[in-house]
Amino acid sequence: MLGFKPFLGNSTAIPRKPSPDLLCLLMKKLSKDDFETWCVMVWMIWKERIFVVHGKPGREPLVLLEDIKGWLSKFKRLYSPELPKVCSRLHMGWPLPSPGSLKLNVDAAVDTFSRLIGIGAIIRDGIGAVVATLFTGNMGHFGAFFAECMVVREGLKFSWEEGHNVNLVKCDSLNVIKAIHSRCSLGIKSSIINDIVVNFS
Structure with a gap:
């Protein structure tokens, strides 16, 4: 872990904003932690500098360190990483829904850089035939x-708009499954969980 003290000797003597070259160098040289x-x-020292520049009293280094x-x-x-996935796709394969039923498989990918x-979503019937597919993206x-x-x-939502009444939903995230069953989440996610419960009820 990096030490804090060399950066906190004088909270008003802050260097200019790091250049992209410096950030790239640090990413190569330092561990992730x-x-x-x-x-x-x-970020916190820069924020403290802004307060001082605008006339607010600077905090003591130890107070800033705790913050x-x-x-x-x-x-x-x-x-932090989510809990491990419930099952391995390589070993479990793709279990079919019961005859006459429709199964919705969904998966998400997050690109932190862009x-x-x-x-992605795919709906299959009781013999495994593809009924409908969806691939789209959202910025955020x-x-x-x-x-x-x-x-x-x-x-x-896609299933409903296409007129398909799915009977089973497959999701890789155990945390999401738990949140749906408990109908409990935090912040903006709670409205999404409520939408899921309403659409699947």
Whole structure:
């Protein structure tokens, strides 16, 4: 873990904003944890500098350090990996729905660089024949959980618009499945979970 003290000797003596070349160099030289620490630290010191420039009193270095640690902890919790997937596609294959039923399979992909969420959905019947497919994308800087919530909702919406009443939905995210069954989520995701419950009821 990177140390904080060399950066906090004087909270008003802040260097200019890091150049893209410096960021690329640090990404190559530092570990993932150290680079995340550095980014949060620079962001918080820059924010502190803005307060000082606009006449607000600067905080003591140790107080700022605790704030940095708190934000870093929140960042790591927010972007921590989700729970492992429930099953392996390679070993489990694709189980068919019961005869006369329709099954909706959905999957999401998150591109953090382009801030694009890829949404894919496929509806199959009881013999495995493809009934309808969907592939689209949405712009947004969101994590895997939000993307998986969105892909379930968009898949159900697509099924309804195409006139297909699906009986089973397959999603890879255990956290999303738990949230749907408990009807419990936080913030903007709660409205998406509610949409899923309404569309699938």
